[in-house]
Amino acid sequence: MDIESTQNKLQAELKFGEQNGQLLHISEVKSGLDCDCICPGCKTPLIARKGEVRTHHFAHHQGQESESCIETTLHRFAKQVIASHKKVRIPEDHISASSVDKAGKIHTARERVTSEMIDFEEVGLEVLKPGYRSDATGYPYEQQDLDIEIRVTHEVDNIKKQKVQEANTCMMEIDLSGLDRDASPEAIAIAVISEAPRKWIHNPVHLQLQKKLQQKADLMMMQANQAMEEHERQNDAPLTPSHPDHFILLGYKTGHGYSPRYQKNFELSKLYTVRQVVSTNTRNFTVTGSGGYEMEEFDLDESCIRKLESLEYPTEVSLTMGSKLQGRKFVPVVLDIKVL
Structure with a gap:
C-alpha cells in the first residue's frame, strides 16, 4: 500500500452510523446527538456533525474514531448493499x-x-x-x-x-x-x-x-501418442513385401528442364522401390548377396503422380507395368499403382 493511500485512509471521516441495526448515511440523519446512532465498529454513541465548514460526518461522542471503525463500517455497508440489491x-x-x-x-x-x-x-x-x-x-x-x-x-x-x-x-x-x-x-x-x-x-x-477439460487434454495426448506409435511401426516395419508380386515403395521424383550437354529439354519421372538382396546362381555366373535390401528404379508415367502425392512412405504396393521406347530399346515403365 503506498503512502498516499494510507494517508487518505487515516484522514477519512466516518460517513455511516448504525440505527436499529441498519447503517444510515450522514445525509439521512438529524444533526448532533439527535441522529440516535452508534458506531458500527465499536458500538459507542455518535454525534452527527453537519456544520457549514467541514464536510458532514459522524464523530464519536466520547473518544476518537479509529481506522478500524471506518473499515468495519465499510465492510458492514457492503454486506447491506448485497442484501438490499440482491x-x-x-x-x-x-x-x-x-x-x-x-x-x-x-x-x-x-x-x-x-x-x-x-x-x-x-x-x-x-x-x-x-x-x-x-x-x-x-x-x-x-x-x-x-x-x-x-x-x-x-x-x-x-x-x-x-x-x-x-x-x-x-x-x-x-x-x-x-x-x-x-x-x-x-x-x-x-x-x-x-x-x-x-x-x-x-x-x-x-x-x-x-x-472435462482434463479428459479432453488427455484424449489429445493419447491421439498424439497413437500417431507417433503408428509412425514408429511404419518406420520399423521390415522392407519385405507380403507377396512376391508386390513392391515396397520408397518414393519418387519428377523434374524437367534443359540439358546443355544434349542441348534439348528433358523430363524426368522416376519411382524407387526396394527388394531383398538374394544370391543367384546360374550356369554362367554366381551372385552372392550379403543380406539386407537393394533399390530398384523404374520410369514413371506422369498419370501416377497425383496418387503418389497422397501416400506415406514406405508403403507396400502392386505395380502395373508397361514399356516405352527409349532410344533404340524398350524400357519398363510404371503405368499404375495400387496401394495395398
Whole structure:
C-alpha cells in the first residue's frame, strides 16, 4: 500500500452510523446527538456533525474514531448493499487442463467463463456454514448457494479456504481494499455490485468443467501418442513385401528442364522401390548377396503422380507395368499403382 493511500485512509471521516441495526448515511440523519446512532465498529454513541465548514460526518461522542471503525463500517455497508440489491457480478475465470505426450509436447484444453450479473431470490448475511461463516450468501447460483466475502483489509485466509474446499461450497471475494473510505453510498454500491475487483475462492462448477477439460487434454495426448506409435511401426516395419508380386515403395521424383550437354529439354519421372538382396546362381555366373535390401528404379508415367502425392512412405504396393521406347530399346515403365 503506498503512502498516499494510507494517508487518505487515516484522514477519512466516518460517513455511516448504525440505527436499529441498519447503517444510515450522514445525509439521512438529524444533526448532533439527535441522529440516535452508534458506531458500527465499536458500538459507542455518535454525534452527527453537519456544520457549514467541514464536510458532514459522524464523530464519536466520547473518544476518537479509529481506522478500524471506518473499515468495519465499510465492510458492514457492503454486506447491506448485497442484501438490499440482491445481485452481484461474478468474476471471470480462465480454466485449463494439460497433458504431456511421450515426446514431451504439452496438449492444453482451455475455456473462458465470462463474468455476468447474477440476480438472487434470497440473500442472507453472516450465514453459518460447515466450519465457517460467510459475509453474505445468495441463492441460487447454478442451483446452489453462492457465498460472498468482502475484503476491506484482509483477504480470505488459508484456513477459511480449506473449510470452503472441504465443504465444496461456492465462494467469491469482492476486494474493496482500494476503495476511497469517503466514498458515497452510491459509489460503494456500484463497487460492491459490479466494479470492484473480484475473484473465485472455490467453485465446484468450474472444477467439474476442469475435469472435462482434463479428459479432453488427455484424449489429445493419447491421439498424439497413437500417431507417433503408428509412425514408429511404419518406420520399423521390415522392407519385405507380403507377396512376391508386390513392391515396397520408397518414393519418387519428377523434374524437367534443359540439358546443355544434349542441348534439348528433358523430363524426368522416376519411382524407387526396394527388394531383398538374394544370391543367384546360374550356369554362367554366381551372385552372392550379403543380406539386407537393394533399390530398384523404374520410369514413371506422369498419370501416377497425383496418387503418389497422397501416400506415406514406405508403403507396400502392386505395380502395373508397361514399356516405352527409349532410344533404340524398350524400357519398363510404371503405368499404375495400387496401394495395398
